[in-house]
Amino acid sequence: MTAESVTTTAPAERYAIGIAFGNSNSSIAVTSTDDKAEVIANEDGDRQIPSILSYVDGEEYNGQQAKQQLIRNSGNTVAHFRDFLGQDFKSIDPTHCHASAHPHENNSTVAFTIQDKEGDEKSTVTISEVATRQFRRLKQSASDFSGKQVNSAVITIPTNFSENQKSALIKSAGDAGIEVLQLIHEPIAALLAYDARQESKVSDKNVVVADLGGTRSDVAVIASRGGMYTILATAHDYEFAGAHLDKVLQDHFSKEFIKWNSIDPRENARSLAKLKLESEATKKALSIGNNASFSVESLAEGIDFSSTINRLRYETIARKVFDGFNRLVEGVVKKAGLDVLDIDEVIMSGGTSHTPKIAANFQSIFPESTAVLAPSTTPTAINPSELQARGAALQASLIQEYELEDIEQSTHPAVTTVKHLTNAIGVLSISGEEKKGIFTPIVTAETAVPARRTVHVPVPKEGGDVLIKIVEGGSHIKVTKPELKPKENGNKDDSDDSEEDSDYEPEEQREKIWRVGNVLAEAAVKGTKKGGKVEVMINVAGDLGVTVTAREVGEKGGVRGNLSAP
Amino acid sequence: MASHIQVPLPLPVVPDGWAADKDFKATGRLSAATQRGIEPVGPHFLAHARRARHKRTFSEDDR
Ligand SMILES: Nc1ncnc2c1ncn2[C@@H]1O[C@H](COP(=O)(O)OP(=O)(O)OP(=O)(O)O)[C@@H](O)[C@H]1O
Ligand SMILES: [Mg+2]
Numbered sequence A: 001m002t003a004e005s006v007t008t009t010a011p012a013e014r015y016a017i018g019i020a021f022g023n024s025n026s027s028i029a030v031t032s033t034d035d036k037a038e039v040i041a042n043e044d045g046d047r048q049i050p051s052i053l054s055y056v057d058g059e060e061y062n063g064q065q066a067k068q069q070l071i072r073n074s075g076n077t078v079a080h081f082r083d084f085l086g087q088d089f090k091s092i093d094p095t096h097c098h099a100s101a102h103p104h105e106n107n108s109t110v111a112f113t114i115q116d117k118e119g120d121e122k123s124t125v126t127i128s129e130v131a132t133r134q135f136r137r138l139k140q141s142a143s144d145f146s147g148k149q150v151n152s153a154v155i156t157i158p159t160n161f162s163e164n165q166k167s168a169l170i171k172s173a174g175d176a177g178i179e180v181l182q183l184i185h186e187p188i189a190a191l192l193a194y195d196a197r198q199e200s201k202v203s204d205k206n207v208v209v210a211d212l213g214g215t216r217s218d219v220a221v222i223a224s225r226g227g228m229y230t231i232l233a234t235a236h237d238y239e240f241a242g243a244h245l246d247k248v249l250q251d252h253f254s255k256e257f258i259k260w261n262s263i264d265p266r267e268n269a270r271s272l273a274k275l276k277l278e279s280e281a282t283k284k285a286l287s288i289g290n291n292a293s294f295s296v297e298s299l300a301e302g303i304d305f306s307s308t309i310n311r312l313r314y315e316t317i318a319r320k321v322f323d324g325f326n327r328l329v330e331g332v333v334k335k336a337g338l339d340v341l342d343i344d345e346v347i348m349s350g351g352t353s354h355t356p357k358i359a360a361n362f363q364s365i366f367p368e369s370t371a372v373l374a375p376s377t378t379p380t381a382i383n384p385s386e387l388q389a390r391g392a393a394l395q396a397s398l399i400q401e402y403e404l405e406d407i408e409q410s411t412h413p414a415v416t417t418v419k420h421l422t423n424a425i426g427v428l429s430i431s432g433e434e435k436k437g438i439f440t441p442i443v444t445a446e447t448a449v450p451a452r453r454t455v456h457v458p459v460p461k462e463g464g465d466v467l468i469k470i471v472e473g474g475s476h477i478k479v480t481k482p483e484l485k486p487k488e489n490g491n492k493d494d495s496d497d498s499e500e501d502s503d504y505e506p507e508e509q510r511e512k513i514w515r516v517g518n519v520l521a522e523a524a525v526k527g528t529k530k531g532g533k534v535e536v537m538i539n540v541a542g543d544l545g546v547t548v549t550a551r552e553v554g555e556k557g558g559v560r561g562n563l564s565a566p
Numbered sequence B: 001m002a003s004h005i006q007v008p009l010p011l012p013v014v015p016d017g018w019a020a021d022k023d024f025k026a027t028g029r030l031s032a033a034t035q036r037g038i039e040p041v042g043p044h045f046l047a048h049a050r051r052a053r054h055k056r057t058f059s060e061d062d063r
Helices: A063-072 A127-146 A163-175 A187-193 A241-260 A267-289 A311-317 A319-335 A356-365 A389-400 A404-410 A495-502 B045-055 B058-062
Strands: A016-021 A025-031 A037-040 A050-055 A058-063 A077-079 A103-106 A111-112 A122-127 A152-155 A178-185 A204-212 A217-225 A226-239 A292-300 A303-310 A345-349 A372-373 A416-422 A424-429 A438-445 A452-456 A464-480 A509-528 A533-540 A546-553 A558-564 B024-026 B034-037
Touching: A016 A077, A016 A127, A016 A187, A016 A389, A025 A127, A025 A389, A037 A127, A037 A163, A037 A389, A050 A063, A058 A063, A063 A077, A063 A267, A063 A303, A077 B024, A111 A127, A111 A319, A111 A452, A122 A127, A127 A163, A152 A163, A152 A187, A152 A389, A152 B034, A163 A178, A178 A372, A178 A389, A178 A404, A178 A424, A187 A226, A187 A345, A187 A389, A204 A389, A217 A319, A226 A319, A226 B045, A241 A292, A241 A303, A241 A311, A241 A319, A267 A292, A267 A311, A292 A311, A303 A311, A311 A319, A311 A356, A345 A356, A345 A389, A356 A372, A372 B058, A389 B045, A404 B045, A424 A452, A424 A509, A424 A533, A438 A452, A438 A464, A438 A509, A438 A533, A464 A533, A464 A546, A509 A546, A509 A558, A558 B024
Parallel strands: A016 A152, A152 A178, A204 A345, A345 A372
Antiparallel strands: A016 A025, A025 A037, A050 A058, A050 A077, A103 A111, A111 A122, A204 A217, A217 A226, A292 A303, A416 B034, A424 A438, A424 A464, A452 A533, A464 A509, A509 B024, A533 A546, A546 A558
8 A cells, every 4th residue: 555655746747637536426537638628438438437346256346337236245335435534433424325335433433344355254444445445446547548647636525525524535545646636626626617618708607506416415606706716605415316316216116016016126125226226227318318218127026127207207206306406506595695696607517417307497496597507408518427527637737737835835725715895896877876877897796806807888979078987886686576467378288387387476577786885986088989988997906905997998098096995 | 807898888978067186086995895715726716826926916917
């Protein structure tokens, strides 16, 4: 172990990759010469590599091969362990390990007792070592793919990982010969993967990243300002995730099986394992097709079983879980002090985000102007299962040339903790009177300072001397209740929607309104030409001092003034 | 940022009798801000960290 263990590598000797390491799956990504990130396949051809290790006669299996071992060799198969890293046994939730090796307490840490060598003897393998073995496999796959020895990585972590979990993760990776250049938050990696696309424009936007995985769902609200990211709120849920959708299908098909055979396949461990695996496969098929089959040889007591289900039926029986995702997303937007109208983009990340109905539900929560980025709603969406690894690889390529010390200095709270604006700073159009003028934000609330933004504003038709009035603005939501109209019953063609029709209510109109606050400055740009435009630039310093400059576009001169820091 | 936001509505004209030294009047200061952590990720953060560490402004950075 010590032989391959690293402390630090010189930047020139580094070959860094991006790693997403989940409780359900891991994935690895590299950047190509043109700075595009690509998720790579392991030796089995899988880009989603189940985070599972299994041992048969001393031989180690990983990924999909290990997953298959859950049927016959569950006691020597270790699964769903990522979240145990760096935790006390008392704090872990072992729920998802019922049908695989059970975690137990071992000298204040978590361990598994498995037969991982030839012969009958069992060994106690700590969680740290399990994770190291997983990292070794990922490192090997990435090295085989690229023909270069991988020795460093950027790894994604949930936003609620503790300091202990972080250091345990760094140690486990280090023991596998992977120097961790940086740990980055999963939703930020997903956002970076989108922002790094050539067609993406740098902008100011509020983004929700919904990461719906196998055993947990994590949602974050992020203020994205000129390519800088600030997390405004997060929420985590362990009751509604991919495994719960598998369970819905398991129960559905079990009931069908019982009806024909009077045997409950959930009562036998091996039958249950088969049910689980096939339910997951059926669920994935339903993300693409309108129908999916479910078929297991010798499901219980030697009886084969096969059936089908259509998407609509699935969406009906899974509704409780889907509703859980909706509540999670709505809750975190509120927690951030925002309204759904404030959200510009919803990035759907994690395997479960492939599900069309979930994306459709999110579309109905948010206004039409909000882009929901999922495979079923946006043709150009990035594969939600690949976002985190891609983001990690992009970050790795950005920082791999720096000394570790420089990276640590830059990520230090002294550099990352900065002032964020509470209100937007904007300019008034039409009228200089606060009550009548129309506010347009130039720098939006929650922008980290220092910041600099520029807008172009037209002058009145005839040109002349124009007033640039710079004010603070706060947004609020104006709700207008429409008058009740008699219910329309004409539309009968879509019987699927009958449930939604029955609780139809006239929709209230909700809109975002700006309220002008503090008046900051007035400036005049004189003698502007007919059809001209004025460029207004706001520069906010780290101490909240403001510099305003305004000049006619294409002309020299203009005005410039300062506001001192509050 | 490269492309500038285009505001659709025109600026008002200067009211009669408006006057200011060098055509600029400071009338207020920004409201208090919130301290928050920015995520140390992405190319724009790197540029920010570089400016912060070398105590450089945007325009110095542009040059
Ligand atoms: N095409 C698909 N349609 C629906 N669900 C899918 C699809 N592909 C993967 N999934 C589900 O996504 C989940 C795994 O998601 P992901 O790989 O993001 O998990 P993870 O982050 O490793 O897991 P965890 O949440 O347990 O930490 C599984 O429940 C899997 O069945
Ligand atoms: Mg995940």
